[in-house]
Amino acid sequence: MITEDFLLTNPVSVELYHHYAKAMPIIDFHNHLSAADIYYDRQYDSISELWLEGDHYKWRAMRANGIDERVITGDASSKEKFDAWAQTVPNTLGNPLYHWTHLELKRFFAYDGLLSEKTGDEVFALTNKALKHEGLTARKMLEMQQVEFVGTTDDPVDSLKYHRKLKEEGYSVVVAPSFRPDKGLLIEADGFTDWLKALEEAAHIVIKDYAAYLLALEKRMDVFEEAGCRASDHGINEMYYEETTTEEVTAIFNKRLNGEELSPREVRKYKTHTLTQLAKSYYKKKWVMQLHIGPLRNNYSAMYDKVGPDAGFDSIGDAPVANPLNQMLDTFASKGFLPKTILYTLNPRDNILLATTAGNFQDSDVPGKVQFGTAWWFNDHYDGMVDQMKTLASVGLLKHFVGMLTDSRSMLSFTRHEYFRRILCQLLGQWVEEGKIPYDMELLGDYVESICYGNAKRYFGL
Numbered sequence: 001m002i003t004e005d006f007l008l009t010n011p012v013s014v015e016l017y018h019h020y021a022k023a024m025p026i027i028d029f030h031n032h033l034s035a036a037d038i039y040y041d042r043q044y045d046s047i048s049e050l051w052l053e054g055d056h057y058k059w060r061a062m063r064a065n066g067i068d069e070r071v072i073t074g075d076a077s078s079k080e081k082f083d084a085w086a087q088t089v090p091n092t093l094g095n096p097l098y099h100w101t102h103l104e105l106k107r108f109f110a111y112d113g114l115l116s117e118k119t120g121d122e123v124f125a126l127t128n129k130a131l132k133h134e135g136l137t138a139r140k141m142l143e144m145q146q147v148e149f150v151g152t153t154d155d156p157v158d159s160l161k162y163h164r165k166l167k168e169e170g171y172s173v174v175v176a177p178s179f180r181p182d183k184g185l186l187i188e189a190d191g192f193t194d195w196l197k198a199l200e201e202a203a204h205i206v207i208k209d210y211a212a213y214l215l216a217l218e219k220r221m222d223v224f225e226e227a228g229c230r231a232s233d234h235g236i237n238e239m240y241y242e243e244t245t246t247e248e249v250t251a252i253f254n255k256r257l258n259g260e261e262l263s264p265r266e267v268r269k270y271k272t273h274t275l276t277q278l279a280k281s282y283y284k285k286k287w288v289m290q291l292h293i294g295p296l297r298n299n300y301s302a303m304y305d306k307v308g309p310d311a312g313f314d315s316i317g318d319a320p321v322a323n324p325l326n327q328m329l330d331t332f333a334s335k336g337f338l339p340k341t342i343l344y345t346l347n348p349r350d351n352i353l354l355a356t357t358a359g360n361f362q363d364s365d366v367p368g369k370v371q372f373g374t375a376w377w378f379n380d381h382y383d384g385m386v387d388q389m390k391t392l393a394s395v396g397l398l399k400h401f402v403g404m405l406t407d408s409r410s411m412l413s414f415t416r417h418e419y420f421r422r423i424l425c426q427l428l429g430q431w432v433e434e435g436k437i438p439y440d441m442e443l444l445g446d447y448v449e450s451i452c453y454g455n456a457k458r459y460f461g462l
């Protein structure tokens with residue numbers, strides 16, 4: 001199935017992919033990889049560890065296929081877990097997991113067949129042999145995919161020990177942290193005060209009030225910058241904006257430190273003001289601010305209690321976005337500290353909303369300063385990627401799109417860049433075939449090279 005012209009159905013798309021997209025290095029500016037795994041050049045014990053450890057996409061598919069939880073996240077053997085995935089794969093036609101699975105088998109293990117119960121033993125033996133005896137380690141996998149930049153996702157209290165070690169070593173792949181202060185914005189969460197204690201230790205500051213808290217965050221941002229940080233990242237379940245003052249937020253912060261309950265409006269005021277202060281710092285540091293908007297998390301409470309967060313029990317939320325997001329960005333832009341910003345939506349209903357919002361706040365700092373980000377999570381399938389790019393092209397400028405990211409915990413997932421590139425080339429080729437855009441390979445090739453690589457390189461200041 002994974003032929004040279006996989007997903008490419010016309011001569012223009014074939015030419016665009018093979019002559020322009022295929023050879024481009026990869027800039028993966030948002031993922032959840034472990035810098036420690038890269039530093040130690042982790043050698044994986046089995047394909048199950050590499051493929052299924054922490055992959056909630058696959059876990060959801062296996063649950064839908066009737067697999068027992070013990071074999072998904074429990075104490076089942078490596079072979080049992082692999083067999084469950086092999087049994088599930090033939091039932092995933094139409095799901096991107098089917099394409100991703102076979103792209104990974106082809107590119108990393110040179111396997112041309114289809115994974116199923118019938119071929120499971122063969123694939124298990126082949127992949128484990130490559131992992132154990134053919135040097136298929138974490139770094140080797142990065143090099144095989146021509147990865148140039150990896151942007152991990154890191155809490156402000158993280159030590160960044162391994163990012164610094166990789167930087168000092170001069171490793172050829174830049175592994176940079178991204179500043180994700182979600183726990184510092186979730187003032188209503190049970191673990192907020194415990195996290196503040198961890199921040200105190202990391203920043204070497206006693207957090208006795210809101211001013212000290214902001215100073216602690218600023219000190220951690222300086223450490224992130226020294227480690228090569230180029231971006232922040234925020235997971236926002238419900239977009240918020242509530243006018244307030246520093247004095248009000250200081251009082252709200254003190255209430256929380258004293259164990260008093262906060263009203264929903266007080267929570268929104270705190271989050272609004274704190275994100276505003278952070279945006280000022282991002283702007284000064286020339287960091288990119290990423291806003292991931294719209295998940296509805298941990299919906300199956302009994303399973304959350306059993307296996308914890310990020311385990312495949314999240315879905316798409318439908319909270320209002322337009323007003324608070326535009327108010328927030330207007331404040332940043334009108335007061336002169338709007339950072340380069342990427343807007344991602346989990347709800348495809350809001351694609352046109354985010355694309356038009358991005359268009360409101362462009363300026364001459366950089367082409368495409370505010371980005372409508374790539375199809376994310378439940379949308380990073382064929383139709384989702386096409387819809388995102390069509391929407392962007394319809395109301396903005398596709399030419400300045402910074403392209404794909406994996407948002408993944410797996411070292412094998414960089415083939416998703418190939419998947420995206422093939423879809424991009426197919427879309428442009430289809431438009432040529434339909435007479436919607438010119439058959440000008442110099443123009444189209446520039447689009448492809450820019451979206452696959454050049455735009456992100458420039459946008460993130462690499």
